[in-house]
Amino acid sequence: MTLVLDDITLTYPDGGGRLTALDSVSLEVPAGCLTAVVGPSGSGKSSLLAVAATLVTPDRGRVLVAGTDTGTLSPAARAQLRAEHIGIVFQQPHLLPSLTALEQLQVMAHLAGRRPKEVRERARDLLGAVGLADRAAARPHQLSGGQRQRVNIARALMNEPSVLLVDEPTSALDHERGAAVMDLIAGLTAERGTATVLVTHDRAHLARAARTVTVHDGRLTAPVSA
Numbered sequence: 001m002t003l004v005l006d007d008i009t010l011t012y013p014d015g016g017g018r019l020t021a022l023d024s025v026s027l028e029v030p031a032g033c034l035t036a037v038v039g040p041s042g043s044g045k046s047s048l049l050a051v052a053a054t055l056v057t058p059d060r061g062r063v064l065v066a067g068t069d070t071g072t073l074s075p076a077a078r079a080q081l082r083a084e085h086i087g088i089v090f091q092q093p094h095l096l097p098s099l100t101a102l103e104q105l106q107v108m109a110h111l112a113g114r115r116p117k118e119v120r121e122r123a124r125d126l127l128g129a130v131g132l133a134d135r136a137a138a139r140p141h142q143l144s145g146g147q148r149q150r151v152n153i154a155r156a157l158m159n160e161p162s163v164l165l166v167d168e169p170t171s172a173l174d175h176e177r178g179a180a181v182m183d184l185i186a187g188l189t190a191e192r193g194t195a196t197v198l199v200t201h202d203r204a205h206l207a208r209a210a211r212t213v214t215v216h217d218g219r220l221t222a223p224v225s226a
């Protein structure tokens, strides 16, 4: 199992007490499986992604990534595991304004210490996979919103993550572009074998997911087939 959340409880300070954002949440995501997470505003979806990304440490429970219990690692080892195994796509692309599409991808891999030639080939391959082979030299202001989100997704895949975490990737896009981005994520999940968790508000996109889970007041309902 590539990603395992095992009995996760997460609380935040709330006035004098604690607010329970995740309450005994368990979820297993195998390689190549696109799992959608839906739920009302404030139900805990972003918290679930932050815990899965090992960016937030839960009060209780375990997060296993590619078989490693991340709670047993030092902060430095956890950061290393995150860089090697976890790709994160946030709602807004946050591309660097001065870099071309190709360079946005390359910079990620250089940071991870990969060889330049290998990095260039992989970046070109991924830009092709997201349909932007001919836009490699374009800077963010020369790309449409949908194209920027495609660069964002390709960038998250640069270090060949086994886990892909995606937060509302279509919220800034119109329906047609949103559907195209969902098709892309579903295709890449199958093709690259990532364990993908995707938070979405848009139920129209759930058909692309292998399964859908719902969060209510920090609790997961039993997985529901899309």
Ligand SMILES: Nc1ncnc2c1ncn2[C@@H]1O[C@H](COP(=O)(O)OP(=O)(O)OP(=O)(O)O)[C@@H](O)[C@H]1O
Pocket: 012, 013, 019, 020, 021, 039, 040, 041, 042, 043, 044, 045, 046, 047, 048
């Ligand atoms: N850093 C924080 N400190 C305190 N409370 C927080 C913090 N982050 C989130 N919360 C609270 O935890 C609960 C879950 O929030 P979370 O952001 O995970 O929900 P969500 O389902 O992603 O919401 P949305 O769909 O509106 O983005 C909410 O009640 C929220 O107010």
